Structure formats: structure tokens, C-alpha cells
Amino acid sequence: MKTPMRSLLCATLMLASALAQAFGLDDLRKQLAEPAVVKGPFIQEKHLRALPQPLLSKGQFVLARDLGLLWLLQTPIKQDYRLDAQGIARRDGGGWQRLPGKSAGAEQNRLFFAVLQGDSSGLQRDFELNLQGDARHWQLRLTPRSLLLKQVFQHIDIDGGRFVERIQMLETQGDRTVLRMPASNSASQLNDTERRDFAQ
Amino acid sequence: MPSERVLPRLFLLLLIAALALTGWQWHRGAPLSADLMTLVPGATQDPLVQRAEQRMQEPLNRQMLVLVGHPRRTQAIALAQRLGEQWQASGLFEQVQWSVQSDLQAVREQLLQGRLAMLSRTDRTALIDDPQAFVEQRVHSLYDPFSGFSLVPSQDDWLGLTGRIQDSQPRPASVQLDTASGALLAEADGQFWVLLRARTLGNAFDMQLPLQVAALLDDSRQQARHDGAQLLAASGLLYAANGQRQASQEITWVGGGATLGILLLLLLAFRRLRVLLAFVPVLIGMLFGAAACVALFGQMHVMTLVLGSSLIGVAVDYPLHYLSKSWSLRPWHAWPALRLTLPGLSLSLVTSCIGYLALAFTPFPALTQIAVFSAAGLLGAYLSAVCLLPALLKGTSLQPAQWPLTVAQWLMALRSRLLARVPSPALLGLLILFCIAGLSQLDSRNDIRQWINSSPQLLEEAQAVARITGYQPTSQFYLVRAADQTQLLKRLQSLGTRLDKLVETEKLKGYMALSQLVASPVEQQQLREALARLPGYWQPLLALGIPASALQTELAQLQALPPLDIDNALSGPLGEPWRPLWLGNDSQGVAAIVSLQGLSDPALLQQQAIDLEGVELVDRLGDLNRVFAATQISAAELKLLSCALIVVLLILPFGVGGALRIVALPLLAAVCSLASLGWLGQPLTLFSLFGLLLVTAISVDYAILMHEQIGGAAVSLLGTLLAATTTWLSFGLLAVSSTPAVSNFGLAVSLGLVFSFMLAPWAATRDKEHA
Numbered sequence: 001m002k003t004p005m006r007s008l009l010c011a012t013l014m015l016a017s018a019l020a021q022a023f024g025l026d027d028l029r030k031q032l033a034e035p036a037v038v039k040g041p042f043i044q045e046k047h048l049r050a051l052p053q054p055l056l057s058k059g060q061f062v063l064a065r066d067l068g069l070l071w072l073l074q075t076p077i078k079q080d081y082r083l084d085a086q087g088i089a090r091r092d093g094g095g096w097q098r099l100p101g102k103s104a105g106a107e108q109n110r111l112f113f114a115v116l117q118g119d120s121s122g123l124q125r126d127f128e129l130n131l132q133g134d135a136r137h138w139q140l141r142l143t144p145r146s147l148l149l150k151q152v153f154q155h156i157d158i159d160g161g162r163f164v165e166r167i168q169m170l171e172t173q174g175d176r177t178v179l180r181m182p183a184s185n186s187a188s189q190l191n192d193t194e195r196r197d198f199a200q
Numbered sequence: 201m202p203s204e205r206v207l208p209r210l211f212l213l214l215l216i217a218a219l220a221l222t223g224w225q226w227h228r229g230a231p232l233s234a235d236l237m238t239l240v241p242g243a244t245q246d247p248l249v250q251r252a253e254q255r256m257q258e259p260l261n262r263q264m265l266v267l268v269g270h271p272r273r274t275q276a277i278a279l280a281q282r283l284g285e286q287w288q289a290s291g292l293f294e295q296v297q298w299s300v301q302s303d304l305q306a307v308r309e310q311l312l313q314g315r316l317a318m319l320s321r322t323d324r325t326a327l328i329d330d331p332q333a334f335v336e337q338r339v340h341s342l343y344d345p346f347s348g349f350s351l352v353p354s355q356d357d358w359l360g361l362t363g364r365i366q367d368s369q370p371r372p373a374s375v376q377l378d379t380a381s382g383a384l385l386a387e388a389d390g391q392f393w394v395l396l397r398a399r400t401l402g403n404a405f406d407m408q409l410p411l412q413v414a415a416l417l418d419d420s421r422q423q424a425r426h427d428g429a430q431l432l433a434a435s436g437l438l439y440a441a442n443g444q445r446q447a448s449q450e451i452t453w454v455g456g457g458a459t460l461g462i463l464l465l466l467l468l469a470f471r472r473l474r475v476l477l478a479f480v481p482v483l484i485g486m487l488f489g490a491a492a493c494v495a496l497f498g499q500m501h502v503m504t505l506v507l508g509s510s511l512i513g514v515a516v517d518y519p520l521h522y523l524s525k526s527w528s529l530r531p532w533h534a535w536p537a538l539r540l541t542l543p544g545l546s547l548s549l550v551t552s553c554i555g556y557l558a559l560a561f562t563p564f565p566a567l568t569q570i571a572v573f574s575a576a577g578l579l580g581a582y583l584s585a586v587c588l589l590p591a592l593l594k595g596t597s598l599q600p601a602q603w604p605l606t607v608a609q610w611l612m613a614l615r616s617r618l619l620a621r622v623p624s625p626a627l628l629g630l631l632i633l634f635c636i637a638g639l640s641q642l643d644s645r646n647d648i649r650q651w652i653n654s655s656p657q658l659l660e661e662a663q664a665v666a667r668i669t670g671y672q673p674t675s676q677f678y679l680v681r682a683a684d685q686t687q688l689l690k691r692l693q694s695l696g697t698r699l700d701k702l703v704e705t706e707k708l709k710g711y712m713a714l715s716q717l718v719a720s721p722v723e724q725q726q727l728r729e730a731l732a733r734l735p736g737y738w739q740p741l742l743a744l745g746i747p748a749s750a751l752q753t754e755l756a757q758l759q760a761l762p763p764l765d766i767d768n769a770l771s772g773p774l775g776e777p778w779r780p781l782w783l784g785n786d787s788q789g790v791a792a793i794v795s796l797q798g799l800s801d802p803a804l805l806q807q808q809a810i811d812l813e814g815v816e817l818v819d820r821l822g823d824l825n826r827v828f829a830a831t832q833i834s835a836a837e838l839k840l841l842s843c844a845l846i847v848v849l850l851i852l853p854f855g856v857g858g859a860l861r862i863v864a865l866p867l868l869a870a871v872c873s874l875a876s877l878g879w880l881g882q883p884l885t886l887f888s889l890f891g892l893l894l895v896t897a898i899s900v901d902y903a904i905l906m907h908e909q910i911g912g913a914a915v916s917l918l919g920t921l922l923a924a925t926t927t928w929l930s931f932g933l934l935a936v937s938s939t940p941a942v943s944n945f946g947l948a949v950s951l952g953l954v955f956s957f958m959l960a961p962w963a964a965t966r967d968k969e970h971a
Contacts, residue, residue, distance in 0.1 A: 050750060
């Protein structure tokens with residue numbers, strides 16, 4: 001259930017298969033898909049219902065259109081993640097360790113499938129998409145369609161301009177995760193370190 | 201003679217009784233069965249093992265797995281949904297499932313309740329041995345955006361135990377959930393495959409159901425093809441349907457072919473339409489056979505019918521005995537001809553019955569059934585040939601065609617010319633050389649798969665389904681017994697530790713044991729004690745801002761959780777996949793199954809059970825194959841025993857020398873056909889051996905005919921030729937059966953008959969031969 005982030009990845013990468021409006025999903029998809037590489041700092045807040053303060057962490061991300069996403073958590077703990085078509089990997093001393101399709105439960109314990117991999121066409125299948133605003137300020141709301149997903153998510157809100165700036169996931173349980181990417185930049189290609197990170 | 205009036209009437213009474221019995225037996229539908237397992241020896245008397253076997257067999261016989269494949273995901277799902285609805289409406293299935301919807305709330309509750317009992321062994325050890333690392337991992341996971349969320353909110357489970365339990369649940373290798381539709385989906389060969397599961401109301405061995413299911417599947421296949429999709433199906437039901445179709449086809453072929461051939465032969469030889477009445481004993485024989493079989497076993501297996509249809513050729517021999525006297529007896533009248541041949545007929549019945557009934561003493565219910573069917577059938581045929589047929593043929597004067605006699609005479613002349621050049625001992629020497637060379641090339645092969653005519657297409661599809669879904673159940677499993685649940689879980693765990701090693705080295709794909717679901721009470725207690733020490737290590741959690749009071753409350757709750765036993769764990773939604781494994785309590789204690797995935801070396805599996813008390817590998821197929829091999833030896837012994845019995849029987853009319861001679865020839869014929877199997881590169885199976893057992897009994901008849909020489913050598917040979925031809929027609933047709941076991945049987949008998957016929961003239965004693 002590497003969901004929230006996978007959904008995020010999908011949302012950003014693939015707003016893709018979307019419909020057309022004044023500023024339609026298709027326009028949004030084109031706008032977001034334009035730069036080959038987007039990177040910048042992120043701030044991640046996990047608002048747990050029972051905690052007065054959110055769990056705050058910071059780091060850097062690199063989103064490569066054709067390769068995937070690097071999510072490098074720097075404070076308060078250091079941990080690198082990589083998301084790509086094959087799934088999710090975590091870096092430890094020995095390099096990238098692919099995580100098993102986590103909890104993608106046996107057919108019997110159905111629910112662990114719940115928020116499974118958002119594959120490309122997945123977003124539209126799983127969520128209703130509602131886009132507002134214009135190219136400089138847009139908001140997209142994802143509302144789960146299936147009963148299964150509704151038991152996990154209330155909705156997911158994504159706002160941005162040229163780039164995605166903020167993603168908020170509201171869980172049905174009442175917890176909330178906010179990812180902010182306030183200062184993203186585009187690049188035409190990856191630098192050497194990044195390329196190595198994607199290559200291994 | 202009064203007996204000529206009384207016998208037919210008495211027999212008619214008997215016939216009416218048999219008809220009434222059969223009518224009653226069949227009035228509630230055909231008492232037929234297609235269950236292969238009723239044909240093989242019960243592997244065990246142990247009721248627990250039997251129960252476990254049933255438990256493991258059940259899904260095979262009632263479940264159907266279908267993959268609906270289409271290059272486009274949405275199309276595959278839509279088609280699966282449509283087919284699923286059609287199937288549900290068909291009324292054949294108890295349940296058809298193409299999508300899953302789950303009650304997450306029930307799962308949450310079970311996770312919370314099972315935080316101590318259901319924590320996996322690895323996680324339990326981690327918490328007990330290295331609480332500091334355990335807490336650090338939890339802190340990481342709270343920050344980890346990709347750890348996914350636990351179904352249980354953090355504030356209800358600060359220690360993250362439920363998340364760990366969630367992650368340790370088994371999942372199918374390659375099937376995933378389509379969250380929007382709830383469909384189970386796999387991707388392979390450039391297609392999306394949606395899994396459709398159906399569970400039938402009846403099982404594979406109801407006579408109608410498999411055919412109906414197969415028809416429904418064919419219909420669905422056509423729809424799928426129309427939509428550019430493809431279906432792959434796997435189910436024991438399909439094998440059953442295939443087997444049934446095959447069996448009924450073969451009964452038609454063998455029965456119809458033999459019947460036509462025999463009727464034609466009768467017409468050509470005797471040139472009277474009325475002689476076709478000689479087929480009456482055959483029909484009556486089948487009736488008696490079926491009635492006796494159902495009366496004794498409650499039902500009849502379709503394989504008995506297939507093999508039993510070969511009885512046609514043997515049963516028709518009785519009327520032939522006296523019909524063939526029409527070549528020498530002029531004028532021929534039914535009753536006198538019968539009286540003349542009655543002793544030979546009766547001997548023939550007894551020797552054939554000895555041969556068939558010897559089959560009944562093997563541990564194979566299949567052969568017992570065939571033996572009973574055949575013995576009763578022969579008795580019926582004999583009685584009708586002796587009591588009824590002569591009355592029906594009364595007044596018929598037979599003037600048979602001359603050509604058969606010419607053929608017989610020509611054969612005898614050929615033999616004389618041969619003997620003039622090469623004397624009998626030299627021929628015997630050559631024959632022995634032939635036999636030795638042939639026997640040395642014979643190899644023995646026994647496998648339950650010979651009983652099944654599995655179509656390659658069914659096998660291929662089943663393999664494809666296994667490959668795409670990663671679901672590969674094996675027929676072997678472990679049965680683990682113990683005095684109580686604590687001991688059981690301990691034993692399961694010891695076995696599990698060994699199996700883990702096999703999984704690591706990829707000799708086994710996976711296994712499921714109850715010890716993976718729930719910890720023993722002792723282990724639950726250990727965890728409780730370890731939790732008491734946890735406050736010494738949870739500073740990092742407090743540092744995140746989690747109130748100490750919240751942690752304290754959670755700890756108190758955990759300490760207060762009641763111990764869970766196997767029944768508790770199984771009752772929740774997470775227990776569902778494990779439920780078939782639990783056999784529960786009986787007077788001896790408790791027992792559970794460990795199921796295996798992915799083919800493995802049975803010998804290796806056997807080794808894992810060594811030195812583990814209460815652990816037993818149940819390998820029905822392996823056991824069966826071993827029983828096959830062992831039975832081969834006992835079959836050979838039975839054969840010798842039945843020969844000895846026949847010798848004793850024949851001493852009375854023929855003397856010691858005659859009896860030995862008469863029995864030695866069929867035995868030699870049997871050895872010759874064994875050797876021929878070797879030359880032909882055909883394996884010796886249990887079935888060919890049984891066939892030979894039968895040949896000896898049937899062909900003693902030919903030797904008797906030739907020995908008695910009623911009406912001269914050529915006429916006797918003619919009688920033998922007719923008898924052998926009819927018998928050969930029916931068994932020979934079995935050889936074309938697509939079920940290896942049946943065709944093997946047919947081939948062995950056919951070969952045996954040919955040799956018996958060729959050797960039969962030597963049954964005549966020298967002086968008679970020259971008379």
C-alpha cells in the first residue's frame with residue numbers, strides 16, 4: 001500500500017489520461033509533462049489525529065518524466081526512496097532494496113489490495129477527477145470511486161501552477177498527510193548523481 | 201424331455217427378477233460414478249487422514265478457476281463481470297466470484313485483537329530481542345511516506361503492531377486487486393487476466409454437473425472469442441467431464457464395434473437370421489453384471505462399463521460352443537447339441553469365473569468391480585445359453601457356411617506342414633528364445649496418471665493458470681497431530697522452520713501452516729512479558745510528541761488482551777484462507793494440515809517429517825503408485841494361484857497330464873504376450889498384468905475345446921477360432937481406448953488371445969492328434 005505517494009506520482013506524471021475542459025485535464029497533463037526533470041525541496045507533514053503537532057520532515061525530490069521519482073528524506077531522519085514502474089525501492093547500506101509489493105494481500109485478505117499501485121490509467125479508474133482554476137493556479141480533487149478506496153481515503157487534493165505545489169491526502173480515519181513542494185525547478189536533464197540513482 | 205420345458209420358464213422367472221431389480225436400481229437415475237478415487241485402494245484406514253484428504257480434495261472437485269484475458273484491462277474486467285453474472289444465473293454454482301469487496305472494519309477489529317497473538321514470528325523475535333531497534337523502526341515508519349498506512353490509525357496502535365501483521369499476511373504471487381472494480385487481476389503474455397472463481401453446488405462426480413459446467417464454459421469461450429478475449433480454465437470438473445465424454449464414446453465404440461463384428465460373423469458363418477438370437481445371452485449377461493455390480497457396490501463406475509463391454513465377446517462364446525457343432529452334427533438340433541457340449545461349457549464358465557474372480561482379490565476396487573460385473577455377467581450369459589437359447593432356437597436347422605471350415609482345415613494343414621519340417625520341441629525352443637529376448641526388453645511402469653485420459657489442452661490450460669496466478673497447489677500435504685493446541689503450534693513451527701529452508705533454496709514455492717497465523721499461548725505470554733520492558737526503550741516515540749500517557753494506556757491494553765487460540769484467529773476475516781487447514785479436536789487431540797505450493801520432490805518432503813513427532817506427509821499419489829507396484833507382484837501370485845486352481849479342477853475330467861497340458865498352454869501364451877509387449881516397446885503395467893491374468897482363464901477354454909476334439913481337429917479349431925475371434929473383437933477394440941490403462945489392458949488381452957489361439961492345437965494329446 002505504497003499508495004499516497006504512488007498516487008501522487010501518478011497524479012503528477014499522468015494527469016495524463018484526462019479529459020478536456022477550458023483549462024482541462026489534458027492541458028494540465030501537457031503542462032506537467034513538459035519538463036523532463038522537476039526537482040526541489042519538499043516538506044512533509046503528517047497530521048495524526050492524536051498528536052498536537054504534525055510529524056514534520058524535509059528533503060529533496062527529483063521527478064524524472066521518463067524514469068520515476070527520487071524522494072530523499074533528510075531531516076529528522078535520513079532515508080532515500082525511489083519510485084518507478086517496477087515499484088518502490090529503499091536505499092540502505094547495500095544500495096537500493098526493492099520493497100515487496102507491500103501487503104498486497106492474498107486474495108483472501110482482500111483489503112490489503114486496497115490502494116494498490118496506481119498504474120497509469122489507474123487514476124481515472126479509481127478516482128473521480130475534478131479540476132478547477134487556470135494554468136497558473138489550479139486545484140485538482142481526487143475522490144475515490146470504489147468502496148474499497150473510500151474506506152481508506154476521503155479525498156486527495158492537489159494544487160499547483162507550473163508545477164505541483166501541494167498534495168493533501170485526507171484519510172478516512174482522520175489522519176492527514178500534506179506534501180509541499182514550494183520551490184521546484186525544471187531541468188532538461190538529470191545530473192550524474194541522479195542518473196546513477198535511477199540507474200542502479 | 202421335461203427339462204426342455206421347465207428350464208426356459210425357470211430362467212424367464214429369474215430374468216424377470218433381474219429386470220425388476222435393475223429397474224428399481226435405476227429408477228432414481230443411473231447409479232453411475234466417475235470418481236476416480238473410488239477405483240483406487242483406500243490409502244488409509246485412519247479417519248483423520250481421510251478427513252484431511254477430503255478437505256484437500258474438495259476444492260479440486262468443486263472449484264473452477266477461470267482467467268479471462270484481454271489485451272485491454274477494462275475489456276477483460278467487463279467480460280469477467282458479464283460471464284460471472286451469467287454463471288451465477290446458470291444455477292450450477294453455489295458461488296461465482298469475480299470481484300472482492302471487503303469489510304475493512306472487521307479486519308481492523310481482528311488486527312487490534314490479534315496484536316499479540318497474530319504478530320509474526322520474525323516481528324515477535326525482533327520485539328523481544330531488540331526492543332530498541334523495534335522502536336526505531338517504528339519511528340521510521342511514521343515518517344516514511346511510502347510505508348503506506350496501516351488500516352488501524354496510529355493513535356490506536358502507536359507501536360505499529362497491526363501494520364506488521366498486515367504486512368506478514370500471505371499474498372498470491374502474481375494476482376493483484378484492481379481497486380476500482382475489486383477484480384483480481386494478473387498481467388502476463390501481454391494480456392490482462394481477470395480471475396473468476398466459481399464453486400459448484402455438487403461435485404465433479406455427479407454425473408451431470410461436469411458436462412453442464414463444461415458446456416457452459418464452451419459457451420463462455422465462444423463469447424470471449426467474439427470479444428477478442430481468451431479464457432483459460434482449470435478445474436477437476438473439466439477433467440471429469442472430459443473423462444465422461446471419453447468413456448461414453450468408448451463404450452459406444454467398443455460395445456458397438458464388437459456387437460456389429462460379432463453379429464456379422466454369426467450371419468456369415470451360419471447364414472440364418474435366427475442365429476442372431478445367440479446375442480441374447482450377451483445382453484442378459486450385461487444385465488446380470490450391472491445388477492450384481494450395483495447391488496454389491498451401490499453404484500457402477502464408468503470404467504467398469506468400458507472394460508465390462510469387452511464381456512460381449514466372451515459371453516457370446518457360450519452359444520458358439522454348441523452352434524459350432526453344426527459343422528459336424530447333422531442334423532443339428534439345439535437341445536442335443538447343448539447336451540453334447542454342456543460339460544465343456546460348464547468347465548469354461550468355471551475357469552473363466554476363476555480368472556475374473558482372481559481379480560477381485562487385488563486391493564483395487566476397480567478390479568473388484570470388474571470381476572463382479574464379469575463373473576455375474578458370465579453366469580447370466582451361461583444360464584441363458586443353457587436354459588433359454590436352445591428353446592428359442594428349437595426347430596432351427598443350421599446349415600452353416602463351408603468357408604469357415606475350409607479356413608480351419610487350411611490352418612490345420614498349414615500346421616501339419618510346419619510340424620513336418622520343424623518338430624514341436626524345436627518350435628518350443630524358438631518360442632522360448634523369442635520370450636527371453638522380449639522379456640528382457642520389458643520395463644514396468646505404474647502411475648495413477650495411466651488411469652486418466654487427460655487431454656493435452658486441459659493440462660496446458662491448467663499449467664497456464666498456475667503460471668499466471670502463481671497458485672500451484674500440490675497434492676501432497678502434511679498432517680500434524682498433537683495433544684493440544686500449544687503442542688500443535690509448536691510442532692507446526694518446527695516443521696515450518698524446515699520448510700522455510702526449502703523455500704529459501706527454491707525447492708518449495710511456499711506453504712501455509714496455522715503457526716503463521718497465530719502464536720501459541722506460551723509465545724503470547726513471552727511477548728506480554730517483553731512488552732513490560734518496553735518503556736525503557738520508547739524515548740524516541742516520546743520525542744515525536746506522542747504523549748507518555750497514550751503509550752502507557754496502549755501498553756496496558758496490550759497486556760490485558762486475552763490469549764487467542766486457533767479458533768479465535770480463524771473466526772475473523774484474516775483467518776479465511778487458513779480455515780481449511782484446521783481439523784479441530786477429536787478424542788485423540790488436535791490436528792492441522794500444512795498445505796504446500798509449487799511442485800517439489802516428494803522424497804525431500806518426506807525427509808522433512810523425519811524425527812518430528814506427530815508430523816506425517818500425506819502423499820496419496822505417491823502411495824498409490826507404490827500400491828500399484830506392490831500389487832503387480834501379488835497379481836502375479838494370484839495368476840499362478842488361479843492356474844493351480846484350474847489344474848485341480850481339470851484333473852477330474854482330463855487327468856493330471858491333460859490338466860497340466862491345458863493350463864500350460866495359456867500360461868505360455870501369457871508369457872509370449874508379455875514378451876511381445878517388450879518387443880513392441882510397450883510398458884508392463886498393472887493393467888497389462890491383469891489382462892494376462894484374464895487371458896489365462898479365458899483361453900483355458902480354447903485348450904479344452906482342442907483337447908476334447910469333439911467332431912475332429914478342424915471342427916474344434918473352428919470352434920476355437922470363432923470363440924477367439926469374438927473375444928478378440930471386443931478386447932482388441934479396448935486397445936484403441938485413449939485412457940492408457942484401458943488400452944494397455946486391451947492390448948495385453950488381444951496379444952494373449954492371439955498366442956492362445958496359435959498354441960491351442962497343442963492341447964490335443966498325440967494319439968488324438970493322429971486319430
